[in-house]
Amino acid sequence: MTDRLRLVIFDVDGTLVDSQASILGAMAEAFAACDLPAPDRxxxxxIVGLSLDHAMARLVPDQPAAMQARLVAGYKDAFHAQRLAATAAPLLYPGARAQLDRLAARDDLLLGVATGKSQRGLDALLEALGMEHTFVTRQVADHHPSKPHPSMLLTALAETGVDANDAVMIGDTTYDMDMARAARVTGIGVSWGYHAPTALTAARRVIDRFDDLPGAIDEIWEETA
Known part of the structure; x- marks a missing residue:
């Protein structure tokens, strides 16, 4: 333990929440509405983790900007409609809630989020999960350049007053780990998300279970103390 505050920042989709069914469904609807074939799974x-405009530009680079914008709008509408129609809370990965509660109870830690979701999407998700007060800093795509630009993490550090050496970024994609490296924050990859663990080359380490997270965090800070 330490007297100074430290910050643990989480990606959302593919790290905290298994949202691939919703993402794939919303993409299929968006492309169908524009009479275009949907990209494969x-x-x-x-592209999960990127801001939507960057994601669409990667998925359909040959389409004009106006069509990419239509696809972004269609995806947002479809995803929002899915959320309104949902009868159950989104699915957290096994062990996520218990370990988030464990970390949040520590006096030496603050928790944050850095996600490619919109503010509306993140707020709705946290409300559905009953986690509105879990994260003291929430960085979303509305206010920042897309990952892997370090803006989200730099803002989270500024908001909390925590030094980069006292922060870790937890994520499942290369965008998360490259963002962490650009912000001089230690990256911890997770193996259960949307990018292969072998691709997370910028991560200090990769964990296979949420239950391994508290120990991994403490070991990293012990190594850098």
Whole structure:
């Protein structure tokens, strides 16, 4: 333990929440509304974590900007409609809630989020999960350049007054780990998300279970103390 505050920042989709069914469904609806064939599953999951405008530009680089904007709007509408129609809370990965509660109870830690979701989407998700007060800093795509730009993490550090050496970023994609490296924050990858663990080369380490997270965090800070 330490007297100074430290910050644990989480990605959302693919790290905290298994949202691939919703993402794939919303993408299918958006592309169908524009009379375009939807990209395959691997391509769609490969862009999870990017801001939507960047994601669409990668998925359909040959389409004009106006069509990419239509696809972004269609995806947002479809995802929002799915959320309104849902009868159950989104699915947290196994062990996520218990370990978030454990970390939140520590006096030496603050928790945050850095996500490609919109503010509306993140707020709705946290409300559905009953986690409105879990994260003291919430960085979303509305207010920042897309990952892997370090803006989200730099803002989280500024908001909390925590030094980069006292922060870790937890995520499942190369965008998360590259963002962490750009902000000089230690990255911890998770193996259960949307990018292969072998691709997370910028991570200090990769964990296979949520239950391994508290120990991994403490070990990293012990190494850098």
């Amino acid at each position: 691997a391509a769609i999951l490969g």
